[in-house]
Amino acid sequence: MSCLRLLTAGGGSMMSGEQEPRSYYVGVDVGTGSVRAALVDQRGVLLAFADQPIKKWEPQFNHHEQSSADIWAACCVVTKKVVQGIDVNQIRGLGFDATCSLVVLDKQFRPLPVNQEGDSHRNVIMWLDHRAISQVQRINETKHSVLQYVGGVMSVEMQAPKLLWLKENLRETCWDKAGHFFDLPDFLSWKATGVTARSLCSLVCKWTYSAEKGWDDSFWEMIGLEDFVADNYNKIGNQVLPPGTSLGSGLTPEAAKELGLPTGVPVAVSLIDAHAGGLGVIGADVRGHGLVCEGQPVTSRLAVICGTSSCHMGISTDPIFVPGVWGPYFxxxxxxxxxxxxxxxxxxxxxxxxxxxxxxxxxxQAKATARCQSIYAYLNSHLDLIKKAQSVGFLTVDLHVWPDFHGNRSPLADLTLKGMVTGLKLSQDLDDLAILYLATVQAIAFGTRFIIEAMEAAGHSISTLFLCGGLSKNPLFVQMHADITGMSVVLSQEVESVLVGAAILGACASGDFTSVQEAMARMSKVGKVVFPRLEDKKYYDKKYQVFLKLVEHQKEYSAIMSGD
Ligand SMILES: Nc1ncnc2c1ncn2[C@@H]1O[C@H](COP(=O)(O)OP(=O)(O)O)[C@@H](O)[C@H]1O
Ligand SMILES: O=C(CO)[C@H](O)[C@H](O)COP(=O)(O)O
Structure with a gap:
């Protein structure tokens, strides 16, 4: 099911002819579970929003696949919806962001199968796919210098191990036939413009490209993908542009027809979704909100984009090497x-x-439906109902969760880690579910604290969190992040801040702003601020001690089990 909403936030309305701003931008955000589009004005106000689910396949454990045709079709559906009823000639720019999944096409740009079944419809290896464990282990054993720029250890979620997996496992059906390997955001900008240039964002963050030195031949040769060097990086990108740059001649006639927009609309070089979220929130004017970061440099702000995954984006003027945290990326x-x-x-x-x-x-589900609430709104109110004299958070005094059910990305960079729950009882009722949910939300917030501590130990100085993404719509999730990190959390005026980030790209491509920084400052706005409840700090400090013990114990268990 897809959905369209016309919005009137910030005083602007699509229907109010007189107030209508003259310039619009369209942002398209491809998340893990759905594609969203928004029509955004120059002040960063969302005037229309639409979303559409996308297909996912899990043919085997740790294999996650999608279809680039399905994703593009969803982009077309949502874009057409958000521009309904306006003069499309007022659309000045289009920007895409997407998850960092790997799209494989043949030399004629047709989809190629990334699976043993040979299903070419499934031509995308999703970012969370962990099939390339053996490949990433071998890559990390090389200790090549490019690994310094991904936190010291390459993640199985990056593209090099996935490419090596394709070469080693699908040589005839995929690897030998492949003409183009795209990061999903770059696939979308190519579909829109016919230009195969890659975004600096994708190549630097997921493909080991250096903004200063370009590709490192010795890395690809060392890991067994010398094919790319011989081919002059044609298949993975040898034209690299900064995000927000206008691509080619804008929308091609074919893409324009599919998206319901005029031919030639400027299309921006894209961003990975977390990075678009960062642009959508980090540059807001914070004056007058009582925030510590007022008067501090922008480097004191950490953007946390929380959807299927959470990404913690911190910037600095000089490179900072944080073990287990990706980057530094220029x-x-x-x-x-x-x-x-x-x-x-x-x-x-x-x-x-x-x-x-x-x-x-x-x-x-039944109770939430009866009250016309989301299951999370229901759970939050249920927790309020069962809490004792103290804050809700105290309900988990004897229930603790370690959240790495899909390995640890940061700061331990250990994909072998597993989830843990301690404190289970012989109870299966709604109270039990609500408390487990609370302990899970808290564990995720402790994970954020763990990451921030690693970043600060390496030289970052962070004072304020800027949250966006689906989970930032959950007030419990937001409050727990404030309480557990002890930092204020800023939520943007536009809840769909990732889409504001995509629209900022479109605005930059249009030439209406002279820089990404200017567009950020004009288009991202502070909405709500959530302050930490400092009176609960002692309790969360104790729970954090337990949190750190959990992983220590997990490592001890595996040492015992692997010993003689
Ligand atoms: N209103 C809400 N309340 C609580 N959780 C929400 C809400 N909306 C979305 N979420 C949670 O956010 C996550 C998805 O976030 P989203 O940003 O849409 O993900 P993605 O970009 O990965 O597709 C889901 O786990 C979902 O449960
Ligand atoms: O690796 C990432 C960003 O660098 C993201 O985790 C990935 O793109 C998925 O994002 P989301 O959780 O929003 O679907």
Whole structure:
């Protein structure tokens, strides 16, 4: 099911002819579970929003696939919806962001199968796919110098191990026939413009490209992908442009027809979704909100983009090497700044997984439906109901979760880690489900604290969190992040801040702003601020001690089991 909403936030309305701003931008955001589009004006106000689910396949454990044709079709559906009823000639620019999944096409740009079944419809290896474990281990054993720029250890979620997997496992059906390997954001900008140039963001963050030195031949040769060097990087990109740059002649006639927009609309070089979220929130004017970061440099702000996964985006003027945290990446998000990207591979997906797998889930669904609430709104009010004299957070005094059900991305960079729950009882009722949900939300927030501590130990100085993404719509998730990190959390005026980030790209491509920084400052706005409840700090400090013990114990268990 897809959905269209016309919005009147910020005083602007599509229907109010007189107030209508003259320039619009369209942002398209391809998340893990759905594609969203928004019509955004020059002040960053969302005037229309539409979303559409996309297909996912999990043919084997740890194999996650999608279809680039399905994703593009969804982009067309949502874009057509958000521009309904306006004069499309007022659209000045289009920007895409997407998850960092790997799209494989043949020499004629047709989809190629990334699976043993030979299903060419499934031509995308998703970012969370962990099939290339053996390949990434071998890549890390090389200790090649490019690994310094991904936190010291390459993640199985990056593209090099996935490419090596394709070469070693699907040589005839995929590798030998392949003409183009795209990061998903670059696939979308190519579909829109016919230009195969890649975004500096994708190539630097996921493909080991250096903004200063370009590709490193010795890395590809060392890991057994010398094919790319011989081919002069034609298949993975040898024209690299900064995000927000206008591509070619804009929308091609074919793409324009499919998207419902005029031919030639400027299309921006794209961004990975987390990075677009960063642009959408990090540059806001914070004056008058009582925030510590007022008067501090922008480097004191950490953007946390929380959807299926959470990404912690911190910028700096000089490179900072944080063990287990991706980067430092130059100009990969905000031009001229270095970026470190911490992350948790599953956060929204983990909450969904634990809640949906609990025996009381059908009861929760029925009760939430009866009240016309989302299951999370219901759970939050249920927690309020069962809490004792203290804050809700104290309900988990004896229930603790380690959240790495899909390995640890940061700061341990250990994909072998597993999830843990301690404190289970012989109870399967709704109270039990609600408390497990709370402990999971808290564990994710402790994971954020763990990442921030690693970033600060390496030289970052962070004072304020800027949250966006689906999970930032959950007030419990937001409050727990404030309480557990002890930092204020800023939510943007536009809840769909990732789409504002995509629209900022479109605005830059249009030439209406002279720089990404200017567009950020004009288009991102502070909405709500959530302050930490400092009176609860002692309790969360104790729970954090337990949190750190959990992983220590997990490592001890595996040492015992692997010993003689
Ligand atoms: N209103 C909401 N309340 C609580 N959680 C929400 C809400 N909306 C989305 N989420 C959670 O956010 C996650 C998805 O976020 P989203 O940003 O849409 O993901 P993605 O970009 O990965 O597709 C899901 O786990 C979902 O449960
Ligand atoms: O690696 C990432 C960004 O660098 C993201 O985790 C990935 O793109 C998925 O994002 P989302 O959780 O929003 O679907």
């Amino acid at each position: 100009s990969a998000m905000v031009p001229g700044f270095w970026l470190n990207e911490g992350g948790q591979s599953v956060t929204g997906k983990l909450i969904d997984h634990l809640v949906q797998g609990h025996p009381a889930f059908p009861e929760l």
